[in-house]
Amino acid sequence: MTSTRPTKLTVIGSGLMGTALARAFATAGHEVAVWNRTHAKAQAVGSGTAAFEKLSEAVAGRELVVVSLSNYAACAELFSSPGVSAALAGKTLVQLTSGSPADARSGLEWASAHGVDYLDAAILAYPAFVATEYATVFYAGSRAVFERHVGTLQAVAKNSVYVDEKIGSAATLDCAILEAYYGGTLAVLHAAAMCKAEGLDPKLFFAQKNSFLGLISVTADVAQGMVERNDFTGDQCSLNTHVAALEHIVRLSSDARISTRFPRELLENYRRALGAGLGEQELPAVFRTLEKD
Secondary structure, X not given: OOOOOOOEEXXXXXXXXXXXXHHHHXXXXXXXXXXXXXXXXXXXXXXXXXXXXXXXXHHOOOOEEEEOOOOHHHHHHHHOOOOHHHHHOOOEEEEOOOOOHHHHHHHHHHHHHOOOEEEEEEEEOOHHHOOOOOOEEEEEEOHHHHHHHHHHHOOOOXXXXXXXXXXXXXXXXXXXXXXXXXHHHHHHHHHHHHHHHOOOOHHHHHOOHHHHHHHHHHHHHHHHHHHHHOOOOOOOOEHHHHHHHHHHHHHHHHHOOOOOHHHHHHHHHHHHHHHOOXXXXXHHHHHHHHOOO
16 A cells, blocks of 8 residues: 655755755655755755755654765765764665666665665656656665555656566666667767758658657567567568668768768667678567677
C-alpha cells in the first residue's frame, strides 16, 4: 500500500534539478527541508521549504532524504564528512544524482554499511518538466522500500517506474534511453545539415519526422524479437542494402562539404557487421557486433 500522507523529507542539493524537486514535494503538501553547501542557494528555493545550514539538522527527524548533486564523487565527499553517516542511519536515501551502474553499486555498498535504506533513481526530464506528465523517474533497489515511499515520490513524477532489484538497473535503462536520444538527435541534425547544404529547406525534412520516427519504431519492435531469439534472418532488407544506402549518405556529405564524421562512424559499424558475415541478414544483426569491442 502506498501512502499519500504528508512526509517529512530532505532534499540535498539546490541546483536547477534539486530546486525543482524540492518545490514539487512542497507543492504536494510534504514538509521539505533543503540543504546546499552554499546556504544562500538553499534559501533561494523558497516555496514553503525550510533551508538549513547544517546537514545534520536538515535530515534530523526526516524519514526520506533525496539527493541531487552534480555527480557521485560530490556525494561520496559529502557522505564522508564527520557525522553525516550517523545522521542518515535509519533513513531512506533516494539517489537522484546522474551516474553509471557502477556508481549505483558503490552507493548501495556505502548505504548498507551505514544502516541506510537505499534507492538509486534516474530522472528522465528537464527541471521544468518535474511534476508534469512529461517526467519519468526510474527506481532500482528494494521493492519494499520503493513501495513504502512511492506515494511521496510521485510528487515529482506520477510516472515513477520500479525497474528491478539490481541497484544498477535504473542507471542502465536511463543511459540506454539517453544514448538513443543523443544518437537520434545527432542523426536528425546531420540530416538537416545535408538538406541545407544541398539547397533544400530543412523544414521540408523536419515536416517528415513521422516517416523516420515510424521507421525507428518499427525497427525497434522487430529488433526486440530478433534479439530475444538470437535470430536475425529475414526477407525484407539485407544489411548489404543498408550499407549501400549509408555509402550514398557519406558521399552526399562529402560532396556537399559538410562533416562526414557521423555518417562515416555509422558506416564503419555497419561494415563491421558485413565483415562478420552478416550481410544477408536483417539490419538488427548489427547487434551481434556490439556485444564485444
